[in-house]
Amino acid sequence: MIELSHVSKRFLNGSRLTENGRESYAVKDVSFRLEKGEIAAFLGPNGAGKTTTKRLITGYLAPDQGEIRVMGMCPRRDGRAVRRRLGYLPEHNPLYDDLTVFETLRFAARVQGLSGPGLKSAIRRMVDLCDLGPHLKRSVAVLSKGFRQRVGLAVAMIHDPDLLILDEPTTGLDPNQIHYIQQVIKNLGGHRTVLLSTHILHQVPDMCSRVLVLCEGSLVFDDRPQALLARGCTVARIGVAQEPDAVLGRLESLGHRATCLTQDPERSGANPFVPFTVEGNWTEETLADLAESLREHGWRVGECVLTPPTIESIFAGLTAGDGTACASSG
Numbered sequence: 001m002i003e004l005s006h007v008s009k010r011f012l013n014g015s016r017l018t019e020n021g022r023e024s025y026a027v028k029d030v031s032f033r034l035e036k037g038e039i040a041a042f043l044g045p046n047g048a049g050k051t052t053t054k055r056l057i058t059g060y061l062a063p064d065q066g067e068i069r070v071m072g073m074c075p076r077r078d079g080r081a082v083r084r085r086l087g088y089l090p091e092h093n094p095l096y097d098d099l100t101v102f103e104t105l106r107f108a109a110r111v112q113g114l115s116g117p118g119l120k121s122a123i124r125r126m127v128d129l130c131d132l133g134p135h136l137k138r139s140v141a142v143l144s145k146g147f148r149q150r151v152g153l154a155v156a157m158i159h160d161p162d163l164l165i166l167d168e169p170t171t172g173l174d175p176n177q178i179h180y181i182q183q184v185i186k187n188l189g190g191h192r193t194v195l196l197s198t199h200i201l202h203q204v205p206d207m208c209s210r211v212l213v214l215c216e217g218s219l220v221f222d223d224r225p226q227a228l229l230a231r232g233c234t235v236a237r238i239g240v241a242q243e244p245d246a247v248l249g250r251l252e253s254l255g256h257r258a259t260c261l262t263q264d265p266e267r268s269g270a271n272p273f274v275p276f277t278v279e280g281n282w283t284e285e286t287l288a289d290l291a292e293s294l295r296e297h298g299w300r301v302g303e304c305v306l307t308p309p310t311i312e313s314i315f316a317g318l319t320a321g322d323g324t325a326c327a328s329s330g
């Protein structure tokens with residue numbers, strides 16, 4: 001369905017070098033293949049190269065190196081044919097405020113070359129899928145963000161595309177609307193391929209069958225969500241009755257990355273222990289060793305617990321860029 005093979009893209013902004021003297025690529029030697037029916041989360045920190053990759057897939061940009069195939073076609077050479085089978089919901093969901101919902105759908109259908117009974121049934125399908133029936137006569141200008149997003153999704157899908165690219169489809173929505181959009185997207189899997197970027201990571205395991213993570217232009221992860229979760233390191237939570245800076249310094253000198261969990265430890269009341277999280281692939285044994293080495297330093301150590309990894313902590317480790325994630329195993 002989509003195949004990228006060693007694709008690179010560089011923007012020439014006068015300077016082609018980064019501060020450390022390396023050539024700067026927006027996308028660097030990226031290869032992946034998505035099959036029909038897959039719902040893939042396309043993740044990465046700001047500036048990782050997600051939008052550039054999506055623009056390469058849609059044919060808006062040409063790669064400097066490598067090859068892209070979308071449904072067997074080259075998105076640059078066969079741009080029109082590719083776009084006929086591709087739906088795109090951009091992050092800011094541009095809609096015409098002076099049209100009603102019905103007019104918006106009709107306009108989108110016409111732009112896709114639909115007319116007559118085909119146009120009518122396409123609108124009906126989208127009204128059912130995105131539950132827009134009671135809102136058809138409303139002006140887009142007065143829609144809530146959630147309904148606006150449903151209309152954007154309907155516009156992107158009105159021509160029944162095989163491939164759907166969604167840019168942050170649930171950002172800024174309330175939990176009910178997020179749930180609704182998630183269900184719509186989940187139901188698309190099987191017969192359509194969906195490439196979806198989001199910063200709301202905890203949605204990913206439930207919604208997606210595949211996860212791609214970009215970092216500084218390179219693909220750093222490509223597998224199932226379960227494989228991503230399995231990569232996580234168990235984090236230690238530890239309470240120490242001591243000045244946070246002293247504890248952080250001590251942990252750092254022992255080779256651990258730690259964070260103080262209380263902004264203002266003075267206010268922690270009767271409890272003298274300041275809580276910290278310490279990254280690493282901890283076990284009960286290695287955590288006990290750490291506590292012991294802090295006690296040997298003359299400090300009182302309180303609660304020590306292991307906390308399972310979250311998708312957010314795994315993502316942070318994958319995209320830290322300094323290779324230290326999960327390195328400090330206690």
Ligand SMILES: Nc1ncnc2c1ncn2[C@@H]1O[C@H](COP(=O)(O)OP(=O)(O)OP(=O)(O)O)[C@@H](O)[C@H]1O
Binds near residue numbers: 025
């Ligand atoms: N048209 C352009 N001209 C010059 N540099 C660009 C252009 N588009 C993107 N870049 C640069 O390429 C890099 C990747 O940007 P891109 O927008 O693809 O990242 P992103 O992962 O989509 O980020 P975000 O999550 O913030 O949208 C960034 O350093 C960005 O500044």
